[in-house]
Amino acid sequence: MGVTAAMEWLGSCSGCEIAFLNIGEDLVPLITETLDLVHAPLLMDHKYFGQCGEGVTLEIPDAVIGIVTGGVNNREHLTVLRQMRKKCRLLIALGTCATHGGIPALMNGQDQQASWQAIFKTVSTDPGAEIPEVEVPPPLDRVYACDEKVKIDMQLPGCPPNPELIAELLVAIVEGRSPVLPGKSVCDTCPARREGRSVVGKVKRFIENVEFDPGEPVSGMRCLLEQGFMCMGPVTAGGCNGGEGVPACISARVPCRGCFGPVRKNGNQLLDMMNGLASNGIDFKSVVDRRSILRFSGAHGRLRPLKKRVAKE
Amino acid sequence: MGRVLNIAPVSRIEGHAKIAIHLDDDGNVAETFLHVQSLRGFEKFIEGRPAEEVPRIVNRICGICPWMHHLASNKAVDGAFGVTPTPVGYKLREMCQVMAHISDKILHFFFLAAPDFVLGPDADYSVRNVMGLVKAAPELARQVVRMRQLGQKMLEGFAGRAIHPVAGVVGGFAKPMIEEERKELLCGARELLDFSRYALDFAITDVFAKYMDAFSDLGGIKTGFLGMVDREDGSLRLYDGKLRLMKHDASFVDFEGDDYTEYLAEHVVPWGYSKMVYAKSWDEGFDMTLTAPRGIYRANTLARINVCDKISTPGAQAALEEFRSLFGRPAQQTLLYHYARLIELIYSCERTIEILEWPEITGSDVRAKVVPKAGRGVGLVEAPRGTLIHDYTTDENGCITSANMIVGTTHNIAPMNMSVKRAASALIKNGVYSEGILNQVEMAVRAYDP
Numbered sequence: 001m002g003v004t005a006a007m008e009w010l011g012s013c014s015g016c017e018i019a020f021l022n023i024g025e026d027l028v029p030l031i032t033e034t035l036d037l038v039h040a041p042l043l044m045d046h047k048y049f050g051q052c053g054e055g056v057t058l059e060i061p062d063a064v065i066g067i068v069t070g071g072v073n074n075r076e077h078l079t080v081l082r083q084m085r086k087k088c089r090l091l092i093a094l095g096t097c098a099t100h101g102g103i104p105a106l107m108n109g110q111d112q113q114a115s116w117q118a119i120f121k122t123v124s125t126d127p128g129a130e131i132p133e134v135e136v137p138p139p140l141d142r143v144y145a146c147d148e149k150v151k152i153d154m155q156l157p158g159c160p161p162n163p164e165l166i167a168e169l170l171v172a173i174v175e176g177r178s179p180v181l182p183g184k185s186v187c188d189t190c191p192a193r194r195e196g197r198s199v200v201g202k203v204k205r206f207i208e209n210v211e212f213d214p215g216e217p218v219s220g221m222r223c224l225l226e227q228g229f230m231c232m233g234p235v236t237a238g239g240c241n242g243g244e245g246v247p248a249c250i251s252a253r254v255p256c257r258g259c260f261g262p263v264r265k266n267g268n269q270l271l272d273m274m275n276g277l278a279s280n281g282i283d284f285k286s287v288v289d290r291r292s293i294l295r296f297s298g299a300h301g302r303l304r305p306l307k308k309r310v311a312k313e
Numbered sequence: 314m315g316r317v318l319n320i321a322p323v324s325r326i327e328g329h330a331k332i333a334i335h336l337d338d339d340g341n342v343a344e345t346f347l348h349v350q351s352l353r354g355f356e357k358f359i360e361g362r363p364a365e366e367v368p369r370i371v372n373r374i375c376g377i378c379p380w381m382h383h384l385a386s387n388k389a390v391d392g393a394f395g396v397t398p399t400p401v402g403y404k405l406r407e408m409c410q411v412m413a414h415i416s417d418k419i420l421h422f423f424f425l426a427a428p429d430f431v432l433g434p435d436a437d438y439s440v441r442n443v444m445g446l447v448k449a450a451p452e453l454a455r456q457v458v459r460m461r462q463l464g465q466k467m468l469e470g471f472a473g474r475a476i477h478p479v480a481g482v483v484g485g486f487a488k489p490m491i492e493e494e495r496k497e498l499l500c501g502a503r504e505l506l507d508f509s510r511y512a513l514d515f516a517i518t519d520v521f522a523k524y525m526d527a528f529s530d531l532g533g534i535k536t537g538f539l540g541m542v543d544r545e546d547g548s549l550r551l552y553d554g555k556l557r558l559m560k561h562d563a564s565f566v567d568f569e570g571d572d573y574t575e576y577l578a579e580h581v582v583p584w585g586y587s588k589m590v591y592a593k594s595w596d597e598g599f600d601m602t603l604t605a606p607r608g609i610y611r612a613n614t615l616a617r618i619n620v621c622d623k624i625s626t627p628g629a630q631a632a633l634e635e636f637r638s639l640f641g642r643p644a645q646q647t648l649l650y651h652y653a654r655l656i657e658l659i660y661s662c663e664r665t666i667e668i669l670e671w672p673e674i675t676g677s678d679v680r681a682k683v684v685p686k687a688g689r690g691v692g693l694v695e696a697p698r699g700t701l702i703h704d705y706t707t708d709e710n711g712c713i714t715s716a717n718m719i720v721g722t723t724h725n726i727a728p729m730n731m732s733v734k735r736a737a738s739a740l741i742k743n744g745v746y747s748e749g750i751l752n753q754v755e756m757a758v759r760a761y762d763p
Contacts, residue, residue, distance in 0.1 A: 011353060014327050015376020015476045021420070022475065024462040028455060032447050041322040041329075043424070045438040045755075051748040053318035053334070076350060103373040106358035115357035120581055122356070122717045123574050123704070125588060126599075129581035135333065135348050136586055160376060160476045205711075207365050207483065207683040214489050214677070252473025252480040253488045257369060259477070288363050289712070295370065 002033055003174050006063040007040035008084050010077035011104050011143065012070025016095035017042045019160035023167045030167060034174050038063050063088050065173060071097040071104055071299060072144040076137035085150040090173065092154045093146040094166065099157040100261040101299025105143040108303040109291060112139065145299035156181070157237060159259035159296060164242040182243045185263040186256050187233035190247050191219040200228035202286035203277070210253050218246045224255045225280055230287060231255035235272040237263040261297045268302065270294045315340060315744075320751055323347075325425040325442070326763050327377045328722060332754065334737050340744020345734045347758065349587035349726065356716045364390045364685065364707050365483045367716075371703070372477045374720065377420070379477045380413035380468075381696035381721070382703070384552070389703040390483040392571075392690020394711060396683050401676040402485020407552040408668040409472055409481065410694060414551060414661040415505055416464035416475070417697045418654050421762045422512065423457040426651060429756050430520045435749030453515075460508045467501045470494070485680035492675055499669045506628070506662035513632060513655040521652060530739070532647040532732030532757025534603065535561050537592060537610030539577075539724060540617035541695045542567070547622030549629070549660060551695040557620040558592055558610065563643055565620065566594065570693035573702055577719065580608075580727070589727040590719055601731050609731070612699025612724035613761060614653035619643035624656075626663035632656045647732050650760040685711020696721035698762055725761045732757040 009017065023030060031037060038061040039046040049055035058079055066088025072078055085091055096102040107115070116139070120129045146152050156169055165181060172179035182189070206229060212221040224231040233247065237260040240248040249256050262269045270293045277284045284290070294303050315338050321331035329351040337343040355374055359367050368386035372379035384406055391398060398406070424443045431449055432441045440448070447454040465475040471494050472480035480487045490498075541554040558576055559565040568576050578593035591599045591608035600607035610616070619642055624630045633656055640649060668674060687709045693702050698721030706715045736757040740750045 009329070011351065013373050013376035013379075015373070015379065018376050018420075018476055021424070022462065022465050024466075025455075025458060028447055028458055032444050037444065041324045042327065043325065044442040044444070045324045045752065047324070047438075048321045049319045051438060052746065052751060053320045054316070055319075058321075073353065074350075103370055104353045106370075107354045110354065110358050112354075115354050116352070119352070119354060119356055120588075122579070124577065124590075124717060124719065125579045125581055129579075129588075130583065132581065132583050132586055134584040135346065136352075136584065137350055139352070159373065205363055205365060205685065207685060207711075209482070209487055209680050212488075214491050248469075248474045249479050250473075252478075254369075254473065254479040254482070257366075257479075288710070289361060289366070292362055292366065 002036040003065060004038050004063040005035040005065040005067065006038055006060055006084065006088055007067045008060070008080055009041065010068060010070035010081060010098070011073035012095070012097055014042065015160040016069035019158070019163050020166055022163040024163065026167055030170065034171060035065070058083055060084060060087050064090060065170065066091040067094050068092065068146055069095045069098050071101050072140065072146060072149050073104060074137040074139045078140065078149060081146060081150055090153045091150070092156065092169065093152045094156050095161055096157045096159040096259055096261050096296050098146045099155045100297040101143055101145050102159055102296055105298035105303060106295055108142045108298045109305060111305050112142070143299060148300060157261045158239060162239055162242045165239055182239045184238045185234060186236045186238045186240065186247045186260070189238040189241060190233055190250055191217070192221050192223045192250060193219065194223045195226060197226070197281045201281060201283055202228065203230045203282055204228045205288060206255060212253055218250055221253070224250070229255045232258035232269065232273055232293065234276040235263060235267065235269050236260050258293070258296050269297050318746070318751065320755060323755055323758055325428070326759060328763050330763065332733055332758070334741065334754070336741070336744065342734070342738040342741050345730070345737050346584055347726070347730045347733050349585040352586040356718055359713050359716050362713050364393055364705060364711050364713050365683070367705070367713060368481060368483070369479045376476055378413065378417060378696045378698065378721070380410055381694050381701050383478050384410050384481050385692040385694045385701045385703040387481045387483055388692025388694070389690040389705045392692060393688040393705050393707040394483060394683060394686055394690070395688055396484045396681050398485040399678045399681050401489065401673060402679045402681065404668050404671060404674055405486040405490060405679060406481050408665055409468060409478065410552045411661045411664045412464060412468055414697055415658060415665070416461050418658040418661070419457060419461040419464065421697070422516070422651060422654055426759055429752070429759070430524055434753050434756060438748065441752070456508070460505060463501055464505060467498055471498060482680060484683040487680070489677045489679045490675050495669055495675055499666065502662060502665040502669060506659070506666065509655070509658040509662045510628065512658060516651065516655050525648065528648050529646055531753060532736040532760070533645065534606070534647070534728060534731045534735055535645050536606060536728055537561055538616035538619045538643055539610050539612045539700055540620040541693070541700060542621050543625070548625045549617055549621035551661070556693070556700060558594065559620045559643060560595070561643065561645070570702060571691045573691065573719070579719070579723070585726070587723050587726045590724045591727065601727050603731055603735055606731065609727050610724070611728045612721060613650060613697070614657050615644065615650045616699070617695060618653040618656055624660055626660055626667065628663055629656055629660035632659055647757055647760050650762065654762070698722045699724040722763045725763065729758050729761050729763060
């Protein structure tokens with residue numbers, strides 16, 4: 001029998017779970033021999049309240065390894081996360097939502113109550129609709145990363161995380177060794193050609209394609225930041241390419257938007273990127289929607305609603 | 314009032330939900346609810362963002378169908394900016410979209426649904442899953458894992474990412490396809506087509522033959538259907554076309570996505586975060602009563618297979634003809650969603666090959682000129698789970714001022730509630746229920762692939 005493992009998803013999109021399934025041929029031995037899954041809503045039918053749903057308290061079985069994806073947005077997420085912490089010896093936060101808030105933490109930049117009211121009053125909703133409140137978990141005041149609520153033993157960011165790294169992490173734990181995970185930035189693993197300073201002083205919006213020769217590998221393409229596009233490679237943790245090869249978005253000839261979170265531990269992608277732009281001779285005021293630089297790392301209190309301006313007479 | 318059975322979480326589905334079955338004092342079903350537990354607020358937090366960035370934000374609505382959100386969003390931004398993608402850009406987007414359907418269907422049928430059929434609905438939960446499938450049918454399981462992986466690797470190899478893609482851009486696509494890539498993709502697509510034929514044969518002989526009669530009425534309800542069809546010939550379309558809303562008597566209206574608010578509306582209930590879309594244009598309101606539903610239609614595979622006049626590719630057309638000869642049009646049995654899913658799997662493979670064989674697919678003109686501006690755009694695609702609608706308005710700087718989205722699964726929230734009620738009422742009598750019975754109630758939901 002393998003090592004017992006429990007998987008849970010909180011405020012997530014299932015992309016991390018799909019990345020897990022994308023481990024490929026090694027997936028079969030991983031889920032049938034290396035690990036013994038005791039709870040994983042996407043893949044198996046273990047239930048919180050007993051298999052016939054008669055229980056009153058939410059229970060997850062004991063497991064050596066716990067894997068949590070998604071951020072903490074509502075009361076149920078909190079209950080599930082606490083239960084996972086209680087039952088799992090080693091708790092892993094998997095994916096950028098769990099580690100840094102991810103895209104759903106963009107909500108932290110909004111007035112939550114007003115937003116939710118608006119969501120239930122749109123051009124297509126029936127008149128008079130209200131925010132649902134019966135038998136649905138009430139929201140927390142904002143979106144939290146998992147380590148803001150419970151102790152997390154290991155973190156593997158990524159939106160989604162790279163499948164090879166997920167496998168490496170799990171196998172390393174089972175083998176009792178330290179996992180080999182990348183520590184460099186996207187920029188440090190990117191083969192695009194750097195020549196020095198940017199060709200333009202302003203950031204271009206991505207409304208035109210980057211310049212490159214499709215027949216040539218990425219190493220023949222000039223650095224996207226130097227081409228004048230906003231590329232968050234310098235401040236973003238690498239790993240999207242599994243540690244080797246071209247960063248994922250760059251291989252699609254599209255600039256990085258920071259989906260693995262900050263490369264520096266406790267780094268702030270917004271401030272770090274401003275510095276990065278300045279040192280490249282790019283005016284950061286030319287960035288439309290600067291707060292969006294925190295689009296993957298808005299938990300930990302980084303992204304907050306803008307204070308409403310007081311109207312002047 | 315008797316006890317409440319909470320089936321939570323609903324498992325082997327791709328979203329977050331629970332089923333509550335309320336029993337009366339005699340142990341019979343009084344009421345049932347499929348509660349959707351999750352709300353994140355995408356429609357609001359994309360406000361203020363430059364619209365061209367939004368397709369790579371909203372893909373995070375769903376990690377299983379990120380290409381669908383990515384491309385519906387790109388189409389909406391095209392519309393708001395008044396841009397028409399270049400023909401090559403259009404085709405590259407379509408190819409990625411139909412390819413994404415391939416892995417999705419393999420995932421759903423074999424990883425999530427098949428354990429109920431191969432291991433049996435009453436098998437213990439510890440083996441009634443993909444791990445159990447590996448032990449019971451190791452060759453099949455290995456093949457399935459490999460084929461799903463092949464589809465994902467093809468997308469990743471060409472477009473950089475399979476999950477949360479970025480290669481679709483307003484005006485078209487971020488990079489052209491080179492001949493080498495085309496050849497490799499074609500080779501993979503042909504292998505997937507072989508597998509898709511095998512998958513349908515396997516399902517017909519080993520699954521449907523065994524279970525269709527026993528389960529012909531599981532979660533059965535009578536509804537209308539919504540899906541996309543070709544503007545000219547009414548054939549099945551996934552990336553672009555007009556919408557067709559069919560009543561249960563097979564009469565239908567066709568309309569353009571831009572006009573969706575005239576035909577569809579969303580009902581809100583206090584007990585679930587998901588809105589329930591219904592047919593506003595039928596002028597009968599919204600009612601989930603099993604015997605006399607009002608405004609209720611279904612989306613997703615069975616709906617598309619029902620509303621289309623034909624399928625433009627040969628293998629899928631042959632399968633459609635056989636399906637219609639057996640079940641008529643529109644077919645109503647809920648478990649037929651699985652059958653329809655495998656017909657669409659064949660179509661997706663055949664369509665991928667068709668696009669790859671289009672002589673101009675390696676053309677270099679992949680992106681039209683884009684100028685951000687004020688406007689409104691409605692972008693639609695058929696996601697695996699149903700018609701996906703993104704509706705954006707932008708300001709003069711090309712930033713989002715308001716957004717409305719109707720996502721695939723929401724069309725089926727009301728029908729799933731009805732199927733749960735139907736299945737639970739039929740299976741649970743006088744307080745007698747078991748794990749196997751409750752799993753059958755879940756199977757009625759699982760068919761919809763929510």
